Every structure is written in C-alpha cells, then in structure tokens.
Amino acid sequence: MDNFNFYAPTYFAFGKDRESDCGKLVKRFGGKKVLIHYGGGSVIRSGLLDRVKDSLTQESIEFIELGGVKPNPRSGLVYEGINLCRKENIDFILAVGGGSVIDSSKAIAAGTVYDGDFWDFYEGKSVDKALPIGTVLTISAAGSEGSPDSVITREDGMLKRGASGEAYRPKFSVLNPALTQTLPAYQTACGITDIIAHLYERYLTNTENVEVTDRMIEALILAMINEGPKAVNNTDDYDARANIMWGGMMAHNNSCGVGRTQDWTSHTIEHELSALYDCAHGAGLAVTMPAVFTYTMKHNVMRFAQIAVRVWGCQMDFTNPENTAKAGIEALRSFLCSIGMPKNFAELGANESDIEKLAYTCCYGDGSGSGKISGFTTLTQADVEAIYRLML
Amino acid sequence: MDNFNFYAPTYFAFGKDRESDCGKLVKRFGGKKVLIHYGGGSVIRSGLLDRVKDSLTQESIEFIELGGVKPNPRSGLVYEGINLCRKENIDFILAVGGGSVIDSSKAIAAGTVYDGDFWDFYEGKSVDKALPIGTVLTISAAGSEGSPDSVITREDGMLKRGASGEAYRPKFSVLNPALTQTLPAYQTACGITDIIAHLYERYLTNTENVEVTDRMIEALILAMINEGPKAVNNTDDYDARANIMWGGMMAHNNSCGVGRTQDWTSHTIEHELSALYDCAHGAGLAVTMPAVFTYTMKHNVMRFAQIAVRVWGCQMDFTNPENTAKAGIEALRSFLCSIGMPKNFAELGANESDIEKLAYTCCYGDGSGSGKISGFTTLTQADVEAIYRLML
Numbered sequence: 001m002d003n004f005n006f007y008a009p010t011y012f013a014f015g016k017d018r019e020s021d022c023g024k025l026v027k028r029f030g031g032k033k034v035l036i037h038y039g040g041g042s043v044i045r046s047g048l049l050d051r052v053k054d055s056l057t058q059e060s061i062e063f064i065e066l067g068g069v070k071p072n073p074r075s076g077l078v079y080e081g082i083n084l085c086r087k088e089n090i091d092f093i094l095a096v097g098g099g100s101v102i103d104s105s106k107a108i109a110a111g112t113v114y115d116g117d118f119w120d121f122y123e124g125k126s127v128d129k130a131l132p133i134g135t136v137l138t139i140s141a142a143g144s145e146g147s148p149d150s151v152i153t154r155e156d157g158m159l160k161r162g163a164s165g166e167a168y169r170p171k172f173s174v175l176n177p178a179l180t181q182t183l184p185a186y187q188t189a190c191g192i193t194d195i196i197a198h199l200y201e202r203y204l205t206n207t208e209n210v211e212v213t214d215r216m217i218e219a220l221i222l223a224m225i226n227e228g229p230k231a232v233n234n235t236d237d238y239d240a241r242a243n244i245m246w247g248g249m250m251a252h253n254n255s256c257g258v259g260r261t262q263d264w265t266s267h268t269i270e271h272e273l274s275a276l277y278d279c280a281h282g283a284g285l286a287v288t289m290p291a292v293f294t295y296t297m298k299h300n301v302m303r304f305a306q307i308a309v310r311v312w313g314c315q316m317d318f319t320n321p322e323n324t325a326k327a328g329i330e331a332l333r334s335f336l337c338s339i340g341m342p343k344n345f346a347e348l349g350a351n352e353s354d355i356e357k358l359a360y361t362c363c364y365g366d367g368s369g370s371g372k373i374s375g376f377t378t379l380t381q382a383d384v385e386a387i388y389r390l391m392l
Numbered sequence: 393m394d395n396f397n398f399y400a401p402t403y404f405a406f407g408k409d410r411e412s413d414c415g416k417l418v419k420r421f422g423g424k425k426v427l428i429h430y431g432g433g434s435v436i437r438s439g440l441l442d443r444v445k446d447s448l449t450q451e452s453i454e455f456i457e458l459g460g461v462k463p464n465p466r467s468g469l470v471y472e473g474i475n476l477c478r479k480e481n482i483d484f485i486l487a488v489g490g491g492s493v494i495d496s497s498k499a500i501a502a503g504t505v506y507d508g509d510f511w512d513f514y515e516g517k518s519v520d521k522a523l524p525i526g527t528v529l530t531i532s533a534a535g536s537e538g539s540p541d542s543v544i545t546r547e548d549g550m551l552k553r554g555a556s557g558e559a560y561r562p563k564f565s566v567l568n569p570a571l572t573q574t575l576p577a578y579q580t581a582c583g584i585t586d587i588i589a590h591l592y593e594r595y596l597t598n599t600e601n602v603e604v605t606d607r608m609i610e611a612l613i614l615a616m617i618n619e620g621p622k623a624v625n626n627t628d629d630y631d632a633r634a635n636i637m638w639g640g641m642m643a644h645n646n647s648c649g650v651g652r653t654q655d656w657t658s659h660t661i662e663h664e665l666s667a668l669y670d671c672a673h674g675a676g677l678a679v680t681m682p683a684v685f686t687y688t689m690k691h692n693v694m695r696f697a698q699i700a701v702r703v704w705g706c707q708m709d710f711t712n713p714e715n716t717a718k719a720g721i722e723a724l725r726s727f728l729c730s731i732g733m734p735k736n737f738a739e740l741g742a743n744e745s746d747i748e749k750l751a752y753t754c755c756y757g758d759g760s761g762s763g764k765i766s767g768f769t770t771l772t773q774a775d776v777e778a779i780y781r782l783m784l
Contacts, residue, residue, distance in 0.1 A: 001569075001634035003407025008400065014651065015395025177393075209631035212615040212639040219611035223604040239601035242393040246650065247604040255642065259406065259634070 001210055001259035008253050010146050011172040014246065016238075018174045019136050022052050022094065023059030029132050029171035031092025034063040035085055037105045038096045039070065043138065046182060052096055052136060064088055069097060072274050072281065073104040075154045078118060081108035085131070095135045095170075099142020099151075099194075099281075102135050106150035106168045109133050122152055123368075127165025136174040139183055140245045141191030141282060143198055143252020145173040153275055157366050160275040175249065177241035185232045189339040190282025192228040195248045196221055196332075197285040201264045202257035203307060204296075204376035216256035218310050223247045225311070225335060232339045263375035266292045269384060272358045277349050286341035287348050290333040291390035294326075299377045301325045345391050352392055359384040393602055393651035400645050402538050403564040406638065408630075410566045411528050414444050414486065415451030421524050421563040423484025426455040427477055429497045430488045431462065435530065438574060444488055444528060456480055461489060464666050464673070465496040467546045470510060473500035477523065487527045487562075491534020491543075491586075491673075494527050498542035498560045501525050514544055515760075519557025528566040531575060532637045533583030533674060535590055535644020537565040545667055549758050552667040567641065569633035577624045581731040582674025584620040587640040588613055588724075589677040593656045594649035595699060596688070596768040608648035610702050615639045617703070617727060624731045655767035658684045661776060664750045669741050678733035679740050682725040683782035686718075691769045693717045737783045744784055751776040 011028075013021050026034060034056060036049070043049045044067075056063050066081050084090070085108060095105035109130035111118030121127050127148075137145045144150065148168040153160040180188070199217045223243055230240035250256065269292060270284040277284075297304050305321040308314040308328025317323040333343065342348045363371050363381040373379050379387070403420075405413050418426055426448060428441070435441045436459075448455050458473050476482070477500060487497035501522035503510030513519050519540075529537045536542065540560040545552040572580070591609045615635055622632035642648065661684060662676040669676075689696050697713040700706040700720025709715040725735065734740045755763050755773040765771050771779070 001407075001631060001638070003410065004404075006404040006406065007402075010399075012396075012398040014398065015393070018395065209635070211618050212612070212635040212642070215611035215615045215618075216608060216642070219607035220604070223607045226603050226607075239393060242651070243601070243604040246393070250604070250608070250647065255647065258638065 002207055004258045006255065006258050007166065008146065008169060008255065010170050012146070012175055012249070013172065014175040016176060016178055018176045019048065019051050019179070020055050022134070022136065022174060023055040023057070023061055025172040025174070026056065026061055026092055026094065026134055027059050029092070029134065031061060031132060031134070033088065033090050034061055034092045034094050035081065035088070035090045035108070036063050036065045036094050036096060037069065037081065037101055037108065038065070038067045039098070039101050040067070042182070043096050048136070048138070048179060049096060052094070063094075064090070069101045069104045071100050072153045072160065072278060073100040075119065075152055078104055078107040078111060078152060082111040082118060085112040091131060093131055093133045095133065096138070098137065098139035099144045102142065102144040102170070103150040103152060105133055105135070106130065106144070107152050107163070110163075110167065119154060121163040121165070122154070122161040127163055127167045130167035133168070133170045134172045135170045136176075136179070137245070138179045139187065139191050140180055140241070140248035141194040143195070143248055145170060145175065146249040146253040149252070151271070158275045159366055160271040173249075175245050177238055177245045180241050180245065181236055181238065183235065185235060186340055187280070188235065189228070189232050189341055190280040191248065192224055192231070192244060192339060193282035193286045193336055193341055195244070195251045196224050197266055197289060198251045199256070200289060201266060201375075202260070202262050204263035204303065205260040206376065207260035210260045213256050213258065213260055214306070218307065220247050220251050220256065221311050228339055265296070265373055265375040265377070265379060268373050269362055269387060272362045273348065273350055276354065276358065279348050279350070283342050283348060286336040287344060287391050290329050291387050293329045293332070294390055295383070295387045296377045297322070297325050297329065304328055350391070355385055355388045358388055394599055396650045398647065398650050399558065400538065400561060400647065402562050404538070404567055404641070405564065406567040408568060408570055410568045411440065411443050411571070412447050414526070414528060414566060415447040415449070415453055417564040417566070418448060418453055418484055418486065418526055419451050421484070421526065423453060423524060423526070425480065425482050426453055426484045426486050427473065427480070427482045427500070428455050428457045428486050428488060429461065429473065429493055429500065430457070430459045431490070431493050432459070434574070435488050440528070440530070440571060441488060444486070455486070456482070461493045461496045463492050464545045464552065464670060465492040467511065467544055470496055470499040470503060470544060474503040474510060477504040483523060485523055485525045487525065488530070490529065490531035491536045494534065494536040494562070495542040495544060497525055497527070498522065498536070499544050499555070502555070502559065511546060513555035513557070514546070514553040519555055519559045522559035525560075525562045526564045527562050528568075528571070529637070530571045531579065531583050532572060532633070532640035533586040535587070535640055537562060537567065538641040538645040541644075543663070550667045551758055552663040565641075567637050569630055569637045572633050572637065573628055573630065575627065577627060578732055579672070580627065581620070581624050581733055582672040583640065584616055584623070584636060584731060585674035585678045585728055585733055587636070587643045588616050589658055589681060590643045591648070592681060593658060593767075594652070594654050596655035596695065597652040598768065599652035602652045605648050605650065605652055606698070610699065612639050612643050612648065613703050620731055657688075657765055657767040657769070657771060660765050661754055661779060664754045665740065665742055668746065668750065671740050671742075675734050675740060678728040679736060679783050682721055683779050685721045685724070686782055687775070687779045688769045689714070689717050689721065696720055742783070747777055747780045750780055
C-alpha cells in the first residue's frame with residue numbers, strides 16, 4: 001500500500017426530512033449570507049427549495065438564489081455565480097441538487113476567492129481555498145457530496161475537465177434518500193452506473209497487496225447490484241435508495257481508494273461523449289466501461305478474474321483465467337442493460353464518424369494535452385479510437 | 393436504514409515514516425503546548441518517542457511528557473494527566489501508543505476542560521468538549537485513532553466503562569504500519585480479534601434492509617481473515633499490517649455501522665474479564681464472541697447464516713439454516729484459534745467460581761446498573777451467567 005493522506009471532514013445529516021437542518025448546519029459552519037444554487041424547476045415544484053429556505057430563515061440566515069444548472073454543468077453559469085457572490089458578499093454556497101449542481105457550486109466557491117480565471121483549477125491547479133460549501137443531495141451518482149472533486153464543461157470548445165482539492169470537500173451534506181424517489185428509473189440507473197464506475201476506476205490499480213480496499217470496493221459494488229434493481233423497478237423503495245445513497249458517497253469519498261494507483265480512463269473517455277452529445281454521464285459510462293475493460297483486460301487478467309469471481313459470482317476457470325475475466329465484463333454489461341442503460345454508440349446517440357475527433361480531444365484536449373491518457377494502462381489516440389470502436 | 397449523523401473529521405497521515413509529520417500536524421490543528429502521553433518503554437526503546445519530539449521541536453512546539461499507561465488504562469493516571477495539563481496550560485494532547493494510550497489521552501483531554509469529575513463521561517454524559525487530540529498509532533486494534541470512543545477502568549471497584557462524543561475524534565492520526573512490526577504475534581492477533589469484534593458488534597443489528605453496511609462489514613472481516621495470518625506468521629509483513637491498519641480504523645470509525653442498531657454485548661461481557669483478570673481485551677473477546685453468538689443465534693438465524701455464507705464460505709443449508717449459522721460461528725472460533733487466541737476460560741486465566749460475580753457486575757455495575765444489557769438481544773444476569781458458562 002502506498003503512503004497517503006485522507007481527510008474527509010464532511011458532516012453528513014442522513015435520513016428523512018433532514019433538509020430541515022440546513023439552517024442549523026450553515027450556522028454551525030459559519031455561513032451568514034448564502035447563495036442557494038440549483039438546477040431546474042424540480043426542486044421548486046417538489047417544495048424542497050421552500051423547505052430549505054424556511055430552514056435558513058428560521059436561523060436568520062440571509063440568502064440569494066441562482067438556478068439554471070444543467071447536466072454537464074457549464075462554465076458560463078459559474079462565471080455568473082462568481083460575479084454574483086462577489087457583488088453580494090456571499091460567504092457560503094448551498095448546493096441543492098445532484099452532482100452537476102454541487103460541482104458548479106464548488107467551481108463558484110473556488111472562483112469567488114481566486115484572483116485569476118476559475119478555469120485554472122480545471123487545468124490542474126490545486127484547489128486550496130474556496131468559500132465553504134453545503135449540499136442537499138437529490139440524486140445518488142456523482143459522489144460530489146463527499147468528495148474533493150468537481151467536473152465542469154467549458155463552452156468554448158466543449159472541454160469537460162475535472163478539478164480537485166481539499167477546499168472542495170463540502171462542510172456538510174444532507175442525504176435524504178426520499179428526495180431521490182421522484183427520479184425517473186432511467187436517471188436512477190444512470191446514477192447507479194456512475195457509482196459502479198467510481199468503484200471500478202479505483203479497483204483497476206497497479207498497486208499490489210491492497211486487499212482491504214479491494215474488499216471495500218467489491219462490497220460497495222455488491223450492494224449496488226443488490227439494491228440498484230430494487231430502486232429502478234420501484235422508485236418508492238426508500239430502503240434501496242438509502243443503501244444506494246450511502247454507498248454512492250462511500251464509493252467516491254476515497255476511503256476505499258487510498259494508498260493505490262487508480263484508473264479513471266473510463267471517465268476520461270466518457271467525458272468526451274457527454275461533452276459532445278450531452279448524454280447522461282452514467283449512460284455514457286455504461287457504454288464506455290465494458291469497452292475499456294475489454295481493451296485493457298490483458299494488462300492484468302487476474303485482477304479482472306478476481307472481481308468476476310468475488311463480485312459477479314463467476315466460476316473461476318483455473319485453466320484459462322481470461323475466460324473468467326471476460327465473463328465478469330459480460331456480467332457487468334448485462335447488469336447495466338438490465339437496469340435500462342444503453343449498450344452501444346447507437347443507443348447513446350453517438351456517431352461513428354466522430355470517433356477520430358473524440359479520440360483526439362480525449363488525448364490532446366484543446367491542443368495542450370500530452371497525446372496519452374494514463375491510469376491502469378497508458379492509452380494513445382489510436383488505443384482510444386479502438387476503444388470507441390468497441391462501443392459500436 | 394435509520395436516520396443518522398456521521399462526522400469523522402480526522403486527518404490521517406498514513407504510511408512509512410509519517411510520524412515525522414507530527415509537528416506540522418499539531419501546528420495545523422492549533423497546538424502550541426503539547427502533552428505527549430504514552431505507555432511503557434517500547435516507544436522509548438524503538439526511538440519513536442525521540443522522532444516525535446524532534447518533529448515537534450522542528451516546529452518550535454513546546455511539550456511535556458506523561459508515560460505509564462497500562463493496558464486497560466486506569467483512572468488514576470487520567471487524574472494525574474488532568475492535573476498536569478491544567479498546571480502546565482497544555483492545549484493539545486498527543487497520544488503515542490495503542491488504544492489504551494489513546495483512550496487515556498481522550499479522558500485527560502475531556503477532564504482538563506471539565507469542572508466536574510471526568511468519570512461523569514464514563515457514566516453516560518456526552519463528551520462535547522475536550523482539548524484537541526492527535527495520535528501516533530502503534531497497534532491496530534481499538535480503532536480509537538478514528539473513533540469518538542474511549543474506555544477507562546476505574547480502580548475503585550475495577551469498573552471498566554466507555555465514553556463517547558464528537559470531541560473525542562482525534563484531529564489527526566499518524567498511521568505508520570511499520571511501527572506495528574515490532575509487536576509480538578500474540579498482540580498482533582489480539583488486535584485482529586478486537587477489529588473483528590468491532591465488525592461483528594455492528595453486524596448484529598435489528599435494523600432491516602441495511603445491505604450496504606452489511607457488505608462493508610463483511611468486506612472488512614474478509615480482509616482480516618486474509619491479512620491477519622500473514623501478519624501473525626511474519627511480523628515484518630508491511631503490506632499485511634498496512635491492510636490491517638486501515639481496516640482497523642474503518643472498522644470502528646462507524647462508516648460501516650451507521651443507520652442501524654448495533655450489539656456491543658460481547659464487548660460489555662468481555663470488559664468484566666479484562667477488568668478482573670487484566671487479560672488482553674482481544675484475547676477476552678476471542679473467548680467471549682463465540683459464546684455470545686451461540687447463545688443469541690436463535691434471535692436471528694438468517695443473519696448468522698448470511699455472515700457464515702458470505703464471509704466464512706460456508707455452504708447454505710436451505711433445509712436447516714441453523715446448521716449454516718452454527719458453522720459460521722465455528723469457523724470464527726477456528727480462525728481465532730489459528731492465529732493463537734485462547735478458546736476458553738482456562739486458557740484466558742479466568743475462574744469458573746467468579747462467574748456469578750462477573751455476571752452481576754456486568755449487569756449491575758457498582759449497583760447503579762439496570763440489571764440488563766441490551767443490544768442485538770436483551771440479556772439478564774442469568775443469561776450472562778449462562779454465556780460465561782459456555783466459555784468453560
């Protein structure tokens with residue numbers, strides 16, 4: 001196991017009606033004037049936004065609002081939020097929504113207290129300082145409610161990039177599984193797929209002897225396999241959603257990913273799809289993961305065989321472990337299909353003719369990239385093209 | 393899943409040589425004058441104490457020392473520490489040792505800033521305020537390095553009791569697996585047993601539909617089963633010790649125990665043994681757990697069958713699940729024996745003639761107890777006596 005630091009000081013208020021604690025939590029973490037950041041009308045229609053505002057008012061906390069965050073959140077709204085926060089002397093950002101809203105909130109939080117362009121953080125600068133952030137989560141997926149990460153799409157060139165840093169860990173997160181019961185089955189399944197991807201990206205490591213984190217990752221995938229279909233088939237299943245919500249946070253707060261190299265090539269390759277086609281990130285991952293794993297499997301057949309046996313219940317083929325490794329990838333693909341995820345480019349709305357462009361942007365970005373993406377293995381543009389072709 | 397709060401803001405510096413960061417970490421968390429609290433001579437002989445002091449000196453942090461903590465730490469030294477901290481205006485406590493040293497440090501930290509007798513916290517008062525605490529862990533076992541808990545033995549009556557509260561979470565913990573390589577195999581095994589007990593105590597719940605935490609607990613036990621014997625059979629196995637160290641922390645920071653009722657009757661019943669005979673807590677648990685589980689199994693046979701199948705690899709007996717449940721308990725007992733733990737009263741140095749007294753103290757304490765202990769099931773003095781008899 002490699003040396004590491006782990007620091008996850010987010011306060012989680014988990015369960016039914018916990019959004020009523022927002023005011024007290026903002027106060028506890030020093031907020032006096034809040035920007036409430038959210039997406040579309042669903043948090044208004046459901047009454048959630050009003051409940052959050054009531055909770056702030058009860059603690060005499062001032063607030064203003066900025067809605068309009070879209071999936072694959074854009075830089076334009078981030079700049080707007082930064083200007084608003086500076087003008088209004090905001091000292092706390094409260095994200096009410098899913099990963100996109102939280103990630104946009106993080107970008108605003110960092111940009112508000114930074115002299116330069118916030119995009120610097122999405123080009124590799126570490127986020128050491130930001131306004132404090134709280135979240136009220138409405139979809140289990142991105143894990144941003146407990147992570148130091150954020151992903152933003154820059155409209156100029158539709159570049160989708162991530163940033164990370166200690167200041168991006170929320171001070172608190174309200175996790176009320178009931179808030180996710182209004183989600184359609186498709187979005188629920190996209191979230192589950194994203195969570196499973198966060199786990200696979202950590203599982204595919206080149207660090208040896210990492211049994212404890214291997215087992216933790218396997219445990220969380222097993223929980224998703226058990227609880228995911230329940231939530232997709234019955235959107236009212238509170239307990240299934242509760243298991244998924246805590247599992248989704250644990251999958252990405254990195255307690256199961258410490259001390260080991262991680263992969264993240266599936267995310268990198270998928271980001272080009274959701275940036276170009278504006279498809280759901282989870283749906284893109286469902287198509288991307290089996291292709292990436294099939295392509296990189298030979299780098300460490302036994303690792304894929306291990307997850308196949310321990311998680312997917314495949315029989316070990318001791319004569320030819322590659323058969324077991326493949327069976328595990330097929331089991332993942334079947335599971336994702338069973339919860340309604342797309343399985344190829346066509347179902348995703350992606351075009352074969354874009355593959356060269358996708359692979360180029362993936363490896364070179366706006367021209368500043370190295371031409372390679374690295375994780376479990378190192379992939380060139382030709383490799384990435386081949387992977388996209390496996391998705392046809 | 394029940395509603396819950398989870399807040400674990402401990403900074404973990406994990407890996408080789410990380411004790412050299414102590415000075416920076418104390419500074420980061422506001423310490424200016426430190427009490428270094430430790431046990432016997434091993435931290436002196438190994439040079440660890442000197443390295444910690446050097447690290448503090450490099451950051452110009454003042455410190456004084458208080459050694460002498462014994463296993464099953466006593467109230468007498470806690471009072472001494474409290475007086476010392478007040479006299480010397482100490483503002484940070486640095487525990488260098490295992491669970492006993494950390495628990496003693498926590499008691500001193502709370503007692504120093506409390507007007508009454510620190511023992512109030514060990515009779516049920518919540519610990520809301522304490523001096524900040526840091527730890528340099530030297531044995532994987534108690535999980536106190538990441539938990540809000542502390543257990544102290546009061547010399548008057550040899551009462552062993554626990555206290556808990558948010559202020560008891562360490563600000564930072566240095567987890568260097570190499571520091572545990574000097575431990576004898578027996579102590580290593582005691583630690584592994586304690587970790588497994590922390591997991592079983594959370595597993596035995598009356599809350600339904602807690603798949604995600606069930607899976608996480610199973611994962612951590614599986615990691616102990618895989619890594620434990622490696623560390624016991626080869627004390628120099630750094631990787632095994634690293635897996636155990638992170639797993640031991642995760643087992644008790646409660647991320648795998650949230651939103652569910654927990655048991656803790658094995659700990660309660662064992663505490664009487666280590667208080668009376670001063671045996672190692674882990675050794676006491678090795679004898680106690682199989683007895684408690686055998687006695688309470690019928691309360692929920694399927695829960696014991698589940699852990700038997702998922703963790704111990706037992707075949708499910710679909711005609712008579714009780715056979716599977718029993719096989720799981722036997723597998724646990726065999727595993728603990730295989731790493732050198734005692735299996736009965738005699739091997740532990742306990743006496744049959746003490747059973748009535750042990751059960752009385754367990755249920756009534758110094759006379760103030762309710763006569764019952766509750767967790768997975770509710771046990772009377774007669775039940776506890778019967779459980780002790782199963783250990784003969």
